Amino acid sequence: MERYWNExxxxxxxxxxxxxxxxxxxxxxxxxxxxVPLYRERMDAAGVKPEDIRSVADLHKLPFTYKQDLRDTxxxxxxxxxxxxxxxxxxxxxxxxxxxxxxxxxxxLDMWAECCAxxxxxxxxxxxxxxxVSYGYGLFTGGLGLHGGAEKVxxxxxxVSTGNTKQQVTILKDFGSTYICCTPSYxxxxxxxxxxxxxxxxxxxxxxxxFGAEPxxxxxxxxxxxxxxxKALDIYGLTEILGPGVAYECSAQTxxxxxxxxxxxxxxxxxxxxxxxxxAQGELVFTCISKEAFPMLRYRTRDIVQLERGVCSCGRTxxxxxxxxxxxxxxxxxxxxxxxxxxxxxxxLSLGNTAPYYQxxxxxxxxxxxxxxxxxxxxxxxxxxxKNLEEQAKQIREAVHTTxxxxxxxTLVEPKTIPRTEGKAVHVVDHRKLH
Amino acid sequence: MLIRQISIxxxxxxxxxxxxxxxxxxxxxxxxxxxxxxxxxxxxxxLIVNQPDRxxxxxxxxxxxxxxxxxxxxxxxxxxxxLAEILQIxxxxxxxxxxxxxxVGQTGDCANVIFRVDNEEKCVQVLQExxxxxxxxxxxxxxx
Numbered sequence: 317m318e319r320y321w322n323e324x325x326x327x328x329x330x331x332x333x334x335x336x337x338x339x340x341x342x343x344x345x346x347x348x349x350x351x352v353p354l355y356r357e358r359m360d361a362a363g364v365k366p367e368d369i370r371s372v373a374d375l376h377k378l379p380f381t382y383k384q385d386l387r388d389t390x391x392x393x394x395x396x397x398x399x400x401x402x403x404x405x406x407x408x409x410x411x412x413x414x415x416x417x418x419x420x421x422x423x424x425l426d427m428w429a430e431c432c433a434x435x436x437x438x439x440x441x442x443x444x445x446x447x448x449v450s451y452g453y454g455l456f457t458g459g460l461g462l463h464g465g466a467e468k469v470x471x472x473x474x475x476v477s478t479g480n481t482k483q484q485v486t487i488l489k490d491f492g493s494t495y496i497c498c499t500p501s502y503x504x505x506x507x508x509x510x511x512x513x514x515x516x517x518x519x520x521x522x523x524x525x526x527f528g529a530e531p532x533x534x535x536x537x538x539x540x541x542x543x544x545x546x547k548a549l550d551i552y553g554l555t556e557i558l559g560p561g562v563a564y565e566c567s568a569q570t571x572x573x574x575x576x577x578x579x580x581x582x583x584x585x586x587x588x589x590x591x592x593x594x595x596a597q598g599e600l601v602f603t604c605i606s607k608e609a610f611p612m613l614r615y616r617t618r619d620i621v622q623l624e625r626g627v628c629s630c631g632r633t634x635x636x637x638x639x640x641x642x643x644x645x646x647x648x649x650x651x652x653x654x655x656x657x658x659x660x661x662x663x664x665l666s667l668g669n670t671a672p673y674y675q676x677x678x679x680x681x682x683x684x685x686x687x688x689x690x691x692x693x694x695x696x697x698x699x700x701x702x703k704n705l706e707e708q709a710k711q712i713r714e715a716v717h718t719t720x721x722x723x724x725x726x727t728l729v730e731p732k733t734i735p736r737t738e739g740k741a742v743h744v745v746d747h748r749k750l751h
Numbered sequence: 752m753l754i755r756q757i758s759i760x761x762x763x764x765x766x767x768x769x770x771x772x773x774x775x776x777x778x779x780x781x782x783x784x785x786x787x788x789x790x791x792x793x794x795x796x797x798l799i800v801n802q803p804d805r806x807x808x809x810x811x812x813x814x815x816x817x818x819x820x821x822x823x824x825x826x827x828x829x830x831x832x833x834l835a836e837i838l839q840i841x842x843x844x845x846x847x848x849x850x851x852x853x854x855v856g857q858t859g860d861c862a863n864v865i866f867r868v869d870n871e872e873k874c875v876q877v878l879q880e881x882x883x884x885x886x887x888x889x890x891x892x893x894x895x
Contacts, residue, residue: 700758705795
């Protein structure tokens with residue numbers, strides 16, 4: 317029996333949902349035009365007035381908002397309410413350039429918790445469950461976001477945050493956590509640590525996990541499910557829009573339902589900006605229609621995805637997004653070929669015996685791109701003969717070539733030489749100086 | 752009669768070989784024999800040591816990737832044709848040698864050779880039938 321946190325919204329018929337979206341969109345556009353100078357300038361420049369936006373069908377008339385806009389207006393330039401109404405700030409990790417600061421009103425926090433509560437309920441959780449949160453707490457949205465959702469559901473929340481993996485394993489086992497949330501790479505890190513500590517998956521109680529904040533593959537899902545003995549579900553979000561909970565996976569595990577009563581999703585051609593029909597792969601664009609403090613209009617996520625409409629087998633009517641293939645800015649162009657790190661991960665996992673620790677190293681020598689994949693050798697792969705190891709490297713090289721159409725140099729490296737992360741994985745080192 | 756050989760994956764980076772051998776040295780483990788197979792990117796260091804169990808523990812604690820293989824040690828008289836005769840015996844018995852390496856016993860009148868073969872049990876059996884001295888773990892751990 318499928319359970320819903322908010323059945324009325326999650327199963328609303330398309331027509332009613334569009335009416336609700338149109339109403340909320342109109343209100344949001346009017347408000348941000350009044351309160352956010354950048355939106356007003358952009359709309360004026362595009363010749364669009366708030367009254368031109370009367371329904372979801374008018375959405376395409378609005379200009380896009382880019383990540384750079386958020387940097388340019390750092391820290392509070394995009395806020396649509398006075399600061400005394402803002403009760404919380406978060407910020408993006410800011411690996412490149414300036415951080416992006418986002419704010420929430422009390423209503424925003426409540427809406428966020430609602431979105432995460434839907435995700436947790438779709439994963440089967442209720443107030444009898446224990447939630448181990450090993451997303452980072454702090455400026456990063458992961459920890460506090462799911463924390464709020466789990467509390468709303470009434471779960472017993474264990475705010476472990478990141479770090480001290482051995483201790484986390486002990487807590488998982490001793491506190492009897494039934495749910496966990498963290499990045500997928502950290503889930504594998506936990507599984508590896510459990511193995512080192514001699515703890516089997518039968519000694520822990522985990523039933524399901526919500527994993528997100530970095531791209532991952534179906535093969536990785538299988539690996540996590542096997543090693544931790546749980547159902548691994550995807551959760552999607554980004555700081556600029558909300559944090560985790562923008563979209564969530566149901567038991568069907570065939571894509572993530574976007575919380576469409578709060579966010580309108582579009583797919584566009586990243587080069588031309590043109591809106592693409594349903595089912596096409598392109599860049600995901602979000603418009604927030606219920607947020608008060610930090611509502612984004614047509615925000616370019618840079619995530620490359622596909623949308624799927626229609627009623628899901630779980631009964632939800634919200635549109636589903638396929639797992640992002642990668643961010644358009646994660647994409648590498650090597651010798652003219654588009655390469656997403658997630659494709660390399662798929663290849664490695666499909667060969668079956670490789671732990672998914674790898675790093676892509678790209679450089680340019682004599683005007684030619686060099687493409688190296690370092691793969692950590694696992695005890696299962698290692699034998700005492702050279703020919704066996706060379707054979708395994710050859711298999712990886714051939715599988716990469718089949719998938720991507722370009723040759724890579726495969727280097728087997730010692731275990732634990734590729735940095736482990738408690739947050740997001742660094743899979744690419746690009747030494748090319750192209751700018 | 753089989754001898755335990757420890758193989759260690761070594762990345763082709765400066766100092767890795769030194770680091771691994773230092774690790775064993777610091778733990779008071781004596782290397783009796785070794786052989787390094789190398790390629791452009793990595794090497795496999797194969798070791799016979801006096802305290803295999805301790806060595807395995809030390810290496811695992813240091814996150815080395817290792818595997819333990821059974822090999823056959825043979826004491827070969829130090830004279831022309833000494834090795835050829837042994838290889839003939841193995842060849843006749845259809846025992847294939849994957850690789851081998853030698854080390855000199857301390858008394859100096861014999862050479863010790865380690866054979867990695869595809870069928871260790873059979874290898875030991877045919878050697879013993881032909882009165883070839885097969886080394887025990889103790890003999891290798893101690894002195895020839």
